[in-house]
Amino acid sequence: MAKEFDIPVLPAYLEIPELKEGIMDGEGPFKSVQEFQKPLGFPGEKVDNWQQVAIDKMGELKSKYRSVQVFLDSCVKCGACTDKCHYFLGSSDPKNMPVARQDLFRSVYRRHFTFTGKYFPKLVGAKELDDDMLDDWYNYFHQCSQCRRCSVFCPYGIDTAEISMAAREVLDVVGMGQKYCNQILGKALTIGNNLGLPEPALRDTLLDLEEEIEEETGGVAVKYPLDQKGAEILLITPSADFFAEPHIDGLIGYGKVFHQDGVSWTLSSYASEGANFGMFIGSYDVMRKAALRIRKAALDLEVSRVMVGECGHAWRVAYSFWNTLSGVGAGATDEFGQKLQDQLDHRYPQPQHIIEYTHDLIQRGKLAFDKSANDDRTVTFHDSCNVARATNMGGISDGQFILPRDVIKAVCNNYVDMERGTIKEVTFCCGGGGGLLTDDLMEIRVKGAMPRMQALKAVEEDNGVNTLAAICAICKSQFSKVLPKFDFDPYMIVSVHQLVSEAIIMDKPQIAVQKAQPQTDTDDAMLAETAET
Amino acid sequence: MSVISIFFTALFYISLIVFLVGMARKIYQFWMTPAPLKIPTAPTPLTQTGVVMRMMREVALFESLFKSNKWIWLFGWLFHFGLLLVLIRHIRYFWPGDLPDIFLLTQPFKYAAFAMVVGLVGLMLRRVFVERIRYISAPSDYLMLIMLLIIGVSGAVMTFTSNHTDIIMVKEFASGLISFNWANLPTEVHFLVHIFLVFVLMAIFPISKLLHVPGIFFSPTRNQMDDARSKRHISSWALKQEQEHATRLEQTLGKDE
Numbered sequence: 001m002a003k004e005f006d007i008p009v010l011p012a013y014l015e016i017p018e019l020k021e022g023i024m025d026g027e028g029p030f031k032s033v034q035e036f037q038k039p040l041g042f043p044g045e046k047v048d049n050w051q052q053v054a055i056d057k058m059g060e061l062k063s064k065y066r067s068v069q070v071f072l073d074s075c076v077k078c079g080a081c082t083d084k085c086h087y088f089l090g091s092s093d094p095k096n097m098p099v100a101r102q103d104l105f106r107s108v109y110r111r112h113f114t115f116t117g118k119y120f121p122k123l124v125g126a127k128e129l130d131d132d133m134l135d136d137w138y139n140y141f142h143q144c145s146q147c148r149r150c151s152v153f154c155p156y157g158i159d160t161a162e163i164s165m166a167a168r169e170v171l172d173v174v175g176m177g178q179k180y181c182n183q184i185l186g187k188a189l190t191i192g193n194n195l196g197l198p199e200p201a202l203r204d205t206l207l208d209l210e211e212e213i214e215e216e217t218g219g220v221a222v223k224y225p226l227d228q229k230g231a232e233i234l235l236i237t238p239s240a241d242f243f244a245e246p247h248i249d250g251l252i253g254y255g256k257v258f259h260q261d262g263v264s265w266t267l268s269s270y271a272s273e274g275a276n277f278g279m280f281i282g283s284y285d286v287m288r289k290a291a292l293r294i295r296k297a298a299l300d301l302e303v304s305r306v307m308v309g310e311c312g313h314a315w316r317v318a319y320s321f322w323n324t325l326s327g328v329g330a331g332a333t334d335e336f337g338q339k340l341q342d343q344l345d346h347r348y349p350q351p352q353h354i355i356e357y358t359h360d361l362i363q364r365g366k367l368a369f370d371k372s373a374n375d376d377r378t379v380t381f382h383d384s385c386n387v388a389r390a391t392n393m394g395g396i397s398d399g400q401f402i403l404p405r406d407v408i409k410a411v412c413n414n415y416v417d418m419e420r421g422t423i424k425e426v427t428f429c430c431g432g433g434g435g436l437l438t439d440d441l442m443e444i445r446v447k448g449a450m451p452r453m454q455a456l457k458a459v460e461e462d463n464g465v466n467t468l469a470a471i472c473a474i475c476k477s478q479f480s481k482v483l484p485k486f487d488f489d490p491y492m493i494v495s496v497h498q499l500v501s502e503a504i505i506m507d508k509p510q511i512a513v514q515k516a517q518p519q520t521d522t523d524d525a526m527l528a529e530t531a532e533t
Numbered sequence: 534m535s536v537i538s539i540f541f542t543a544l545f546y547i548s549l550i551v552f553l554v555g556m557a558r559k560i561y562q563f564w565m566t567p568a569p570l571k572i573p574t575a576p577t578p579l580t581q582t583g584v585v586m587r588m589m590r591e592v593a594l595f596e597s598l599f600k601s602n603k604w605i606w607l608f609g610w611l612f613h614f615g616l617l618l619v620l621i622r623h624i625r626y627f628w629p630g631d632l633p634d635i636f637l638l639t640q641p642f643k644y645a646a647f648a649m650v651v652g653l654v655g656l657m658l659r660r661v662f663v664e665r666i667r668y669i670s671a672p673s674d675y676l677m678l679i680m681l682l683i684i685g686v687s688g689a690v691m692t693f694t695s696n697h698t699d700i701i702m703v704k705e706f707a708s709g710l711i712s713f714n715w716a717n718l719p720t721e722v723h724f725l726v727h728i729f730l731v732f733v734l735m736a737i738f739p740i741s742k743l744l745h746v747p748g749i750f751f752s753p754t755r756n757q758m759d760d761a762r763s764k765r766h767i768s769s770w771a772l773k774q775e776q777e778h779a780t781r782l783e784q785t786l787g788k789d790e
Contacts, residue, residue: 019664064770066568067753073559074748077674078609079659079666080601094668103669115740116673124741125671148754151574153601155591155609156745157754159574284569284771320571320761324771331764336775349762389575392759397579425575426600 005443007485008090008450010457016083017092024093024447028139029440032177039186040286043175050174051129055112057170058105062113067162072109074156075099081150081158086428087143090447095140098150098160104136105167138176141167143444145434146280147385152425164434165282172281180438181277188290193239193273202226202269205242213252220506222252222259224267229301231266232345233258235354236294236318237309238274238473247476250310250495256504257358257497260367265307271297274314275473279321280435288325291317295326295340304345307352310495312384312433312472318351319391349395355471356393358500359403362410368505369411377467378414379499380459381405382452382479383427384472398424404471404496411503416463422455430470432478442481449482456488468493538706538717541728545710548736555739556747563751567768573757584758591755604659612652612681618645619688626707629714646689653682673741680730687727698724 034044047053062069081098083089088096095101103125110117110126117126127133146161171177187196197205206224213222225231241251258265271293278287298306306328308318323329327337328351330344344350361367381404393399401424409415422428431448459465468483470476470493479493534542578584590596595613598606622642625632657678660666691698699719706718718724737743750756760766767775 016665019668063566064569064768066563066566066751067572069566070563070748070751070753073744074742074752076742076745077666077669077671078598078605078656079663079669080598080605082665082669084601094665097665097669099669116737120673122672123676124673148574151754153597155595155598155601156749157574157591157597157752159572159754162572323761323765324570324767327765329762329765331760333765334767334772337765337767351762390572392577392579395579398576400575 010454019094020092024091028142030179032179032182036182042172046175054170054174057173061166068166071158084150084153086451087448090450102163105163145429147429148389169282181435185277188273195239199269217506222255226267228266231264233265233305234303235307236274238311240473246494249498253497253501268297274311276317291325310471312386316386316390369503371413373503374412378465379412379467380465382470384475385429388427411499418455428452430475430478453486469496544732548732551736568753569768571761572753574754577759579759608652608655611648615645615649618642629708629712650685684730687723
């Protein structure tokens with residue numbers, strides 16, 4: 001399947017490419033089949049009256065989502081977004097320009113739902129939803145990582161992710177689902193995580209991890225409790241953290257931080273997944289179903305805090321949607337939300353990000369670090385799109401940019417940002433988000449990574465950056481795969497909590513070590529010095 | 534009244550009704566369509582005041598467009614701001630009777646026509662010559678610019694060249710439309726073209742991309758504030774669904790283990 005393609009050459013400056021029409025034409029990712037479609041309530045193959053089904057679904061979606069209705073009507077084709085998508089910049093295919101991608105959907109909307117499109121289709125670019133159009137939808141809406149960079153630049157805030165989600169939902173109901181997302185969702189909704197890891201396997205993995213850490217730290221018994229009723233914190237983390245590299249080193253970091261704080265915490269085998277691919281396929285129902293498992297785990301385990309590990313879209317779903325979907329949050333006035341919210345401890349934000357938690361401990365001087373442990377590294381931080389553009393941390397303006405950087409700077413001496421136009425709210429996607437992290441989409445993943453790789457190249461050359469830190473499981477997996485294609489070291493991608501893990505000074509058993517006072521930079525330097533001597 | 538005056542008088546009312554009814558329906562639709570999820574785009578304000586400020590910057594200064602592309606911003610802003618001033622200046626024609634002194638202040642606004650035309654020409658050149666924008670343009674996108682250009686240029690010709698039209702007649706006609714004292718209108722071609730296109734534009738407003746005007750105010754990525762964790766945001770249909778436990782999945786996937 002994987003066809004040969006040219007890996008983009010990294011330019012000294014990011015340039016807007018000339019259009020190459022049709023260069024990313026194709027079949028799209030592997031299609032889902034009956035086995036994966038049915039559990040989600042979608043038909044297993046293209047239905048006979050697919051056209052009618054699709055149009056009806058479009059009508060339903062635009063009446064349920066203000067975003068879809070307003071965005072379809074409001075675009076003036078000004079062109080502001082045309083050079084903002086990493087997939088366009090990396091592939092040159094004009095259909096990867098945000099507005100052109102939306103127009104695949106909008107042209108059909110115009111044909112079927114607007115006066116001008118019905119009577120003057122040519123004039124307004126209205127098009128029929130025929131087989132070719134549907135194939136284009138399938139192909140090009142799976143070349144969008146729903147990163148929302150275009151939305152930052154649009155004068156009306158039009159968010160291609162919303163259109164892309166709507167289109168994928170239409171594709172699902174006509175029986176053209178994507179295998180990768182829907183297969184994974186089946187596992188998450190039956191077994192509890194995307195990897196399909198059952199409880200015994202998860203327990204074994206965690207035991208191994210405990211042994212490994214005990215060995216590495218010279219006898220510190222960092223625990224990874226599973227299904228521990230009455231724990232204070234329920235940690236919901238992407239299941240990649242249990243197995244994948246470099247993710248697992250982040251999980252080691254979380255455990256060490258919890259251990260040092262002395263808080264009781266637990267993972268859940270029933271809800272052992274932070275990721276929620278329901279968002280990628282645009283289905284409110286599926287997304288809610290996945291979120292409800294977490295609610296159930298929180299209720300069953302009687303926890304008072306729900307915390308989220310390093311995962312980009314999981315944090316978007318958790319921060320922005322959980323309160324809506326399942327009531328994990330605060331301020332509910334309805335019975336459903338209140339039931340859970342009565343149980344939660346509202347002295348803490350609900351849900352809380354692991355970065356917020358660690359950051360708070362650092363602020364309060366509860367953690368001690370030997371920053372020199374990371375002295376072999378010059379670190380830069382990749383803002384993951386969902387965290388950067390759709391969430392907050394710490395309840396302060398731009399907190400989602402500030403907190404992770406603060407944590408990194410508290411544990412590393414050498415930190416540099418990439419070029420301003422490629423980070424924070426205008427960050428470039430890693431290229432693998434939004435349900436694209438599958439080998440059958442490798443070409444678009446590599447091409448879409450180009451703008452991020454270009455910015456990374458620049459700080460590598462100018463500042464000697466050799467470590468790329470991220471707080472997203474998809475970013476980490478994607479970078480591990482694509483970094484070598486651009487001649488970077490695949491191991492330069494790390495979890496932020498891996499950096500924490502490497503620098504944190506663990507209390508030895510039986511020896512009460514004085515915890516560090518509230519830290520300032522000078523304190524850090526002193527600590528580092530003491531550690532060196 | 535001449536036939537031509539009757540035609541334009543009728544066209545005005547028809548266009549106005551189409552505009553008002555169409556816009557009311559569209560705004561009602563935007564208003565009534567729920568936004569089920571919190572989807573603001575960073576940098577998201579943490580307060581309601583912040584959201585109002587953001588919207589004002591967006592509407593008055595085109596903040597996001599400025600971040601995006603300085604040329605489109607420049608031409609777009611020149612056109613819109615020019616149009617606004619020119620429209621304000623046009624109130625004098627519709628004002629029945631003598632003008633209050635305040636209108637003296639709007640006299641220099643006529644020069645805004647140049648800003649408007651320069652902006653439109655810039656936008657047109659970009660649409661024609663920038664490959665990416667040409668690719669995404671439909672015939673209606675050019676047509677809209679052409680109509681606005683003709684409106685702008687014909688207006689400027691009447692104001693700044695010797696091809697003046699009978700301004701007293703214009704005022705009688707225009708204010709007559711408002712006060713239902715219908716009068717004849719001047720019949721110079723450039724004047725007729727000018728008002729014909731304005732009326733047409735008014736009529737197509739609710740069925741064209743001009744809907745970006747109400748659209749921006751309803752854009753969830755711009756009008757939502759960042760309070761997802763502290764306040765439960767739930768749409769009517771989701772709440773109903775929740776109450777009925779009617780998600781499709783619950784039926785197909787079986788009960789929770």
